[in-house]
Amino acid sequence: MVAAFLGFGFFALSSGEDFSKVLRPVLTESFDLSAEMLVRSDGWDSESSLVKVTVVRNKGMKISHIHPSSMQGISILDNGRENQYYSADDNLLRTRRSFFTFWPTPDEMYRKAVRNYDFREVGRGTRLGHSVVMIEAKAKDSAMGKTKFTVGRSVPVAFEVENFRGSQSVKTWRVMELDLGADDEFDIKLSVPSSAKREKLFGPMEIKDIKFATGKLGFTPTVPTKLPSGFEIYAKQLVGRESDPFFAARLTDGLTMVHVYLWQYKKGAVPQRSEIKAEAIDKAKDVAIGFVGDVPDTVKKGLVRSFLSRTE
Numbered sequence: 001m002v003a004a005f006l007g008f009g010f011f012a013l014s015s016g017e018d019f020s021k022v023l024r025p026v027l028t029e030s031f032d033l034s035a036e037m038l039v040r041s042d043g044w045d046s047e048s049s050l051v052k053v054t055v056v057r058n059k060g061m062k063i064s065h066i067h068p069s070s071m072q073g074i075s076i077l078d079n080g081r082e083n084q085y086y087s088a089d090d091n092l093l094r095t096r097r098s099f100f101t102f103w104p105t106p107d108e109m110y111r112k113a114v115r116n117y118d119f120r121e122v123g124r125g126t127r128l129g130h131s132v133v134m135i136e137a138k139a140k141d142s143a144m145g146k147t148k149f150t151v152g153r154s155v156p157v158a159f160e161v162e163n164f165r166g167s168q169s170v171k172t173w174r175v176m177e178l179d180l181g182a183d184d185e186f187d188i189k190l191s192v193p194s195s196a197k198r199e200k201l202f203g204p205m206e207i208k209d210i211k212f213a214t215g216k217l218g219f220t221p222t223v224p225t226k227l228p229s230g231f232e233i234y235a236k237q238l239v240g241r242e243s244d245p246f247f248a249a250r251l252t253d254g255l256t257m258v259h260v261y262l263w264q265y266k267k268g269a270v271p272q273r274s275e276i277k278a279e280a281i282d283k284a285k286d287v288a289i290g291f292v293g294d295v296p297d298t299v300k301k302g303l304v305r306s307f308l309s310r311t312e
Helices: 019-026 106-116 210-217 297-305
Strands: 035-043 046-056 060-067 074-078 082-087 092-097 117-127 130-139 146-152 158-165 168-180 197-200 232-241 244-252 257-264 276-282 287-292
Touching (some): 117 146, 210 232, 210 244, 257 297, 287 297
Parallel strands (some): 092 197
Antiparallel strands (some): 060 074, 082 092, 117 130, 146 158, 232 244, 244 257, 257 287
16 A cells, blocks of 8 residues: 555565566555554655654554654544544644545556556565565656665565665655554544634545536646656546635656646736645646646656647
């Protein structure tokens, strides 16, 4: 399974299994483990972070932010159907539909991954007292670089995931502490005071008819049929406020997920939506294009350009 909030996965590997059996579990979320772990994230262009992740089999997962200080007091609970986000500073609980409700199936993700990456075993060792194997996923588009997974052989945990651009390590997720337990040993309930404000967020709403979306958005979103670097659209949605939504396209290459957003720019009056800044402006439609995802700048620019009108 994959902890989508963190960008790393948990999966088991036993001797003799082919990559099909290894990849399928890592490409979807099934909450098939009960554990508590301390996870550190380091990136060359961002501040280190530390979170506590609690997973209860068949029930869900909770993420509690510890570092940086600006994130302290933020907790997230996701049970695969609903996502709850609590901020102690704002004393506000936001609830919305879980991203896992529209996540691609394991088979869909696997097929995309093997089209876009080459996989090989690169080593074995021990982490936190557990036997591990290292697997390298090298993107066929060199701009996407490679990722190395260090995964448990007898416990379904990814102890480390490291992203490379060329020979340079640019981001690492690492399990610093791991406590495996019984299903009833861990608690994933959020500690929310009765005085907390509560907000039910709109969507994400699936778009089945682009004409319906046009009526809601005030413009017809550009939806490309072909994207660079092996990415494909797996969901088209309305997000934001029900009275004033904007467009979201969810993209994946089988391992990496990114999001492209479109909204009415109004000649610069709306430079961002929900803290998502415009990366480009489609002048033909007066539409801003935003982007959220961890990919190289060249890949990001190519994906953003794909959502411009053909006249741009």
